[in-house]
Amino acid sequence: MKLNFGFLIYGAAFLTAAMFTACSDDDDDQVLPGYTITTVSFDKVPESMIAVDEYGSNYYSSYDGEQVKSGYMAxxxxxxxxxxxxxNYLWQEWVPGNPWMYEFYNxxxxxxxxxxxxxxxxxxxxSVYNQSGGHNDANxxxxxxxxxxxxxxxSYDKCAKIYLTDKTGYQVVASDPDQPVSGEAHYGTFNSVWVCNTTYSYLAMKDGNGIAHALKDDNGWFKVVFVA
Incomplete structure (x- = not known):
């Protein structure tokens, strides 16, 4: 997977307008005056942040080891x-005592x-449905x-959220359950992103499973939506 970001710098501030397009080769990117293009890949992610198994056990509180919580920052x-x-750090409606916790299922x-x-x-x-892993590297x-x-x-509480922030990142505010995480927002333009199905989602859509019908059986379709 690859993400490209473009930034127009005004002193210490960033101006943003969000747009998602199909990826092109880096050499073909048109860079406007004042912009720089940065490619975010995942080839240098610390080993401690990579899923230990195909389920991603270390991204749940039940993991018998160090749980990954704040997520990767580049x-x-x-x-x-x-x-x-x-x-996501959310209120657990199904857990006794309803604590706030990091859980990948949220x-x-x-x-x-x-x-x-x-x-x-x-x-x-x-698992990704691609023999070589990511777009330019295995991760x-x-x-x-x-x-x-x-x-x-x-409600987008349980959607996957990408934050543009400072090096501290969005952190838990333990004293304020109405605002569980807080951070400094920074701004930029998403120029492009590579997207591929996971094996689980691909096979469920192709063949169906105990929860969903195969898309072909219902003239179905799959849509990816990015919300700014």
Whole structure:
């Protein structure tokens, strides 16, 4: 998976306008005056942040070891802006006492390098349906989450969220449960992103499973939506 970011710098500030397009070769990117293009890849992610198995066990509180919480952060070029790929910190409605916790099932990102192209259930949720892994290197990011419609309003609490922030990143505010995470927002333009299905989602859409019908059976389709 690859993400390209463009930044127009005004002193210490960044001007933003969000747009997602198909990726092109880096040499073909048109760079406007004042902009710089930075490619964010995942080839240098610390081993401790990569999924230990195809389920991503180390991204859950039940893991018998060090849980990954704040997610991977990458610096954007030589700027003071970082891109953060966290796991959501949310109120656990199904856990006794309803604590606030990091849990990948509540949405977020896992860094992975698994390419199991046959496992068709959630235990293989961190495998990409691609023999070589990510776009330019073996590592990639798995996004998980969903939105909930309630009448005319939509909640994105459990969607996977990418933060542009400073080097501190978005951190837990333990004293304020109404604002569980807080950070300094920075701004930039998403120029392009490479997207591929996980094996679990691909096989579920292709063949169906105990929860979903195969898309071909219902003339279905799959849509990826980015919300700024």
């Amino acid at each position: 610096r954007i070029g030589e700027t003071d802006t970082y891109v953060q790929f966290p796991v 949405g977020g990102f896992v860094v992975s390098d698994f390419t199991n192209m046959t496992g068709a259930d959630y235990k293989n949720q961190c 990639f990011i798995v996004a998980n989450g969903y939105s909930v419609a309630n009448g005319s309003s939509v």
